[in-house]
Amino acid sequence: MGYVNLVFFMLFPFLCHLSFSSSLPHLCTKDQALALLQFKHMFTINHDAFDRCFHITGQSIQSYPKTLSWNKSTDCCSWDGVYCDETTGQVIELNLTCSKLQGKFHSNSSVFQLSNLKRIDLSNNNFSGSYISPKFGEFSSLTHLDLSDSRFAGLIPAEISRLSKLQFLSIKSDPYEIRFEPHNFELILKNLTRLRELYLVYVNISSTIPLNLSSYLTTLWLPFTQLYGVLTERVFHLSNLESLDLSDNPQLTVRFPTTKWNSSASLVKLDLSGVNATGRIPESFGHLTTMRTLELYSCSLSGSIPKSLWNLTNIEDLNLGYNHLEGPISDLFRFGKLRSLSLVNNNLDGQLEFLSFNRSLTQFEYLDFSLNSLTGPIPSNVSGMQNLQFLYLSSNHLNETIPSWIFSLPSLYDLDLSDNHFSGNIQEFKSKILDIVSLKQNQLQGPIPKTLLNQRDLYSLVLSHNNLSGLIASTICNLKTLEVLDLGSNNLEGTIPLCLGELTRLLILDFSNNSLSGTINTTFSIGNQLIVIKFDGNKLEGRVPQSLINCKYLELLDLGNNELNDTFPKWLRALLNLKILRLRSNKFVGSIKDSSTYKFAQIRIIDLSSNGFTGDLPVGLFENFEAMKINGEKSGTREYVADIYYTNSFIVTTKGLDLELPRVLTTNIIIDLSRNRFEGNIPSIIGDLVGLRTLNLSHNRLEGHIPESLHQLSVLESLDLSSNKIRGEIPQQLASLKSLEVLNLSHNHLVGCIPKGKQFDTFENSSYQGNDGLRGLPLSKDCGGNEGVPQATTPNGLDQEEEEGDSSIISWQAVFMGYGCGLVIGLSIIYIMLSTQYPAWFSRMDVELEHKILTRMKKHKKRH
Known part of the structure; x- marks a missing residue:
């Protein structure tokens, strides 16, 4: 025993060191x-x-x-x-x-x-x-x-x-x-x-x-x-699969199991959004009782929502949006744990009455029923949705007033009730964390609620196309985070708040089509982010504010249909991103001088119509329209002006119509200088603007000839040169314009034959009326030659050829006799007129007559 103790005593330090060192990393x-x-x-x-x-x-x-x-x-x-x-x-x-x-x-x-x-x-x-x-x-x-x-x-x-x-x-x-x-x-x-x-x-x-x-x-x-290819059922039968996401593979076709899924005991998330799952939602989905997230967004699904889906008692997020589902929208709140539900853009109908019958709505945070066919009012006796943050019911047929429980939601973040038939006033909001409010395209009335103008995080306020009235309070400038402000198409009065130019995050500013008056005294600060400014359709006066030069990101400026009194704001040339400039129907005056210095390289649409501009057409302006010199049709891509998350409507005047477009393609290239007092010739450089789709120079005082270079405008759809003093013939080369749908050359001094073929064969009499010197179809005046003259039949080709030869000689002699007599008479008249000092108008008429006679003689001689 003593021996053992001795050995232990001797090994004790080593064992302690070993134990201590093994306990340290x-x-x-x-x-x-x-x-x-x-x-x-x-x-x-x-x-x-x-x-x-x-x-x-x-x-x-x-x-x-x-x-x-x-x-x-x-x-x-x-x-x-x-x-x-x-x-x-x-x-x-x-x-x-x-x-x-x-x-x-x-x-x-x-x-x-x-x-x-x-x-x-x-x-x-x-x-x-x-x-x-x-x-x-x-x-x-x-x-x-x-x-x-x-x-x-x-x-x-x-x-x-x-x-x-x-x-x-x-x-x-x-x-x-x-x-x-x-x-x-x-x-x-x-x-x-x-x-x-x-x-x-x-x-x-x-x-x-x-x-x-x-x-x-x-x-x-x-x-x-x-x-791509077909996703076989084998994937759905992986026994341990908990989460499957194959979304946004449009070339992938999915075939769901029609019976029980082997993975149903474990599958928690399934996202097949954006794949091809054409057909109905199979009843087999009812076996996925462990499912918490089901996303079948944009899968081309059709039919009604199967009742077996109500077996998914653990579901928290359900997205069936952008399909072709149909039937009444009801019983959707049997899901006791559902937090997020999206059925956007389907064909669902019915009313929202079931909202008032359900008492377990406290878990709901997100509801999106937009773009369906829901009808009737929103129930007013809904309670228990205190956690609702996102409510989207836009583009339905909902009516009556917006119930007060919506305005009372304390956690409301986004609200979109646009494009319905709601009436009544907009009530004050309880939520102080609003981010998006869109109530456009209804029949709402009354003033803008004060609580809307005191939100600290609001970035989009869209109330356009209603019947709102009253003033735009200066407290709107408290919305420092605002990026979209659209109050257009209402009955708002008063002046534009001066402080708006200080909202440095603002991208869209739309006050169009109201009854705003006074001058535009807003000072747009340096460093602002504005992309779109629309003040058109008001009663604004005075000059265009020169502080607009600070809006270096501006792409669309519409000040049309006001009472602005100014000269052309040539300093706008500093806005290198400007794509649309619309100053139509104001009181602008003067000539557009020094136009060669204007650097409007990105302009796609310029509308200066219905003003008092004078002088020659601005040749230098056309020279700098670099974007118009590109035929965007060849690129194959669709791009839009000011293409951001907000779609701003814009009036485009083309083909004789005013069209309201939700978005403007960059290929919609338009020049409208009509109804002014421009003079001089039409510059041939317009032919270089090969992307041009609409050209309107009507109702001016233009003279000279139609430039032959216009035949280079291969995508031109509308050409209006009416009500000017344009002379000469219609260039035959214009017959090559295969895209031309609307042509108006009426009320000028055009002469000669109307071109034939392609689009010119489709234009009616109204395109040419008021040009007494024009001939040919569709006018009743014959253009000469054999058009409209019945031809006699002959037994064989030889006799016909001889007859044609004889008649040709006879007609040639007759023509020379007639033209010769006419020429002698014409020269005699000129001599008498010059010696007796006949009135100047008679002199001009005679010179024109002589010109027509000589021109026809030359053409007839060349033809034979």
């Missing part, structure tokens, strides 16, 4: 610390990056530069984002998500020296289009790889398929900056047999979904990946 080795520090110095810190970022699953994460804590004087296992094995001291995890890193990620990066890594998260950084290195495939122990939202580009290397232990793979890029080589996507799914979570977003896969999917898969997200 091993320090990081020098080579690992050096590799990490080298990796750190390869990147800069982008301090301008957002302070919060989002994980691929939507989780919000605080962003901060983790590598700033890396210092060689401390153990690297204590560095932020670095995790080590407690027994070996080897670095096994590198988590640098949201670290504000910026710079190139090189293929020979020192991070590849950390061969024991099991988890790598480099998401939410900026690696500036770096390629994904094949060396990632050398991490044989890797179970977790996240490269999302870090600006990687190029091919996903096939070496990723060597990571046989990988359980989590996430790659998300800028749209289609990352892609697979053919068959590599299938190779990865075949080799990564332990994969549980796969997130590939905006990756160009361009493939079908292989059959060899891992049975371990719990999450499969492949949205925006250009998948």
Whole structure:
């Protein structure tokens, strides 16, 4: 016994040291610390990056530069984002998500020296289009790889398929900056047999979904990946599948199981929005009792909503918008846990009475029934929706007054009741966190509520096309966050508040079609963001405010239909982004001088009609219309002026009609200078504006000839030169204008034959009336030749040819005799007139007569 005690006493210090050392973590080795520090110095810190970022699953994460804590004087296992094995001291995890890193990620990066890594998260950084290195495939122990939202580009290397232990793979890029080589996507799914979570977003896969999917898969997200083909039912029968997102792959066709789904016991999220799932929602969906999120947005679904869907008692988010679903909208609140419901843009009808019968609405945060055929009033006795934040009921047939419970919602954030038939006043709002309020296109009346003008976060206020009255209070300038302000088409009176120009975040300012008066004294501050200003259709007076020169982003300026009294505001040339300028129906006067200095390079529509402009047409202005010199029809793309989230309507005068367009295409190129007092010739340089679709120079004092260069306007749809003093013939080259739908040359002094063929064969008499010298169809006056003259038949071609030859000689002699007599008489009259000093009008008439005689003689001689 004493011997045993002696041995224990001798070994006690060693055992204590062994026990103590095993309880301490091993320090990081020098080579690992050096590799990490080298990796750190390869990147800069982008301090301008957002302070919060989002994980691929939507989780919000605080962003901060983790590598700033890396210092060689401390153990690297204590560095932020670095995790080590407690027994070996080897670095096994590198988590640098949201670290504000910026710079190139090189293929020979020192991070590849950390061969024991099991988890790598480099998401939410900026690696500036770096390629994904094949060396990632050398991490044989890797179970977790996240490269999302870090600006990687190029091919996903096939070496990723060597990571046989990988359980989590996430790659998300800028749209289609990352892609697979053919068959590599299938190779990865075949080799990564332990994969549980796969997130590939905006990756160009361009493939079908292989059959060899891992049975371990719990999450499969492949949205925006250009998948195609048919999605077989096998995917829906993966026994462990909890979340499936194949959304926004329009070439992918989905066939739902018609009976029970094998995955029904585990499936929590299903998002197939934007895929082709034509047909009805099958009854089999009733088996997905664990489902919490179901998104079938824009899937071409039809029919009624099946009653089996009510079995989804755990559903929280349901989106069936943008389909062809029909039937009454009822019983939708049987879902006891539903927080978000969207049925936007379907064919659903009925009324909203069921809202008043349900008492378990407290969980609702989001409702969108817009763009359906709902009728009747909104029930007034609804309660329990105190948590509702988003309410969208626009574009239905709802009527009567807006119930007070909507204005009383304390958490209301967005409200859109536009395009209905609501009447009555807009009540005061209880919510103080309103973000969007849109009540346009109703029959609402009364003043603008004061509580609307005291919102601290309101960015869009749209009340247009109602019957609102009263003044625009200056307190509207308290809305410092406002980006869209549309009060157009109401009965508002008074003046425009001076302080509006101080709203530095404002993009859209629309007060059109009211009864506003006074001068535009608003001072638009330097640095403003305005893109659209519409003050048209009021009673505004005075001059155009020169502070508009500070609106350097302005694309649309409409001051038409007012009583402005000014000369042409040539300083607008400083607005390099201006695309639409409309000053029509005012009292502008004077000539547009020095027009060669105007740099309106982006102008698509210029309407100066119905004013008092004088002088020659502004040739220099036309020279600088660079955007009009491009035929946008050839580009194949559809772009809109001021194309932002708000669609501003605009009156376009074309083809003799005033058309109100919700959005204006950049290819709608229009020049309207009609109803002024412009003089001189039509400049031939207009022929260079090959993108022009409407040209209206009518009701001026223009002279000279129609330029032959107009035949270059290949997309011209409407040409109006009526009510001028234009002389000469209609150029025959204009017959090549195949897009021309409307032509008005009436009330000029045109002569000669009307061109034939193509569009000219479709124009009616009204296009030419008031030109006594014009001949040919559709006018009753014959243009000469054999048109309209019955031809005698002959037995054979030889006799016909001889007869034609004889008649030609006879007619030729007759013509010469007639023209000769006419010429002698005409010259005699001229001599008498000159010697006796006949009136000047008679002189002009005689010269014109002589010109016509000589012209016809030359043409007839040339023809024979």
